Amino acid sequence: GQQLNQSPQSMFIQEGEDVSMNCTSSSIFNTWLWYKQDPGEGPVLLIALYKAGELTSNGRLTAQFGITRKDSFLNISASIPSDVGIYFCAGPVSGGGADGLTFGKGTHLIIQP
């Protein structure tokens, strides 16, 4: 199936720092989604991107849909302890519709006080 390459695999940062992570694919996507998974919970949608070049914000989170449609970036500004978790990028399985999403392997965010 399609593969999404997500990096970095993990991040150890200080509270208050900005965070940046990205996702790339060899295939073109026309939707990019970013999910966050808190410890012991299921993933929850943070941001959805539907147009190449689109830049979308949700509070301290900003995500961009790359112009080539093969990449996406997620930035978190001024990190706080509750930002800890695993962040996943995702895109529709080829064929789309009801076929679900393919996910990157995740970025573990760990915040040191």
Added chain:
Amino acid sequence: DVKVTQSSRYLVKRTGEKVFLECVQDMDHENMFWYRQDPGLGLRLIYFSYDVKMKEKGDIPEGYSVSREKKERFSLILESASTNQTSMYLCASSSPPLTVWVNTGELFFGEGSRLTVL
């Protein structure tokens, strides 16, 4: 609030046992999915269903089957559990997107079922 409920948060089973993981959603969603999550591998799609009694294989269906007898319920079945099926299992549901240029709706996930096979 939208809700996807997985019947068991934690299960311990023995090799060879038959295992049922149940998932119920209260959002009247057409589509339901089962993923497994393993460290370093992310989320991988096992099976999905876009209608009652319909099912489609995902990326890793081997060793699993599913059942969708009612719209709100999607069950994952391990006919004969093996140790390599020890994992976190996540159920999700979605509706078809509202516009044709968006080819996926948002997936809503349950809290997960952590299965250990001894």
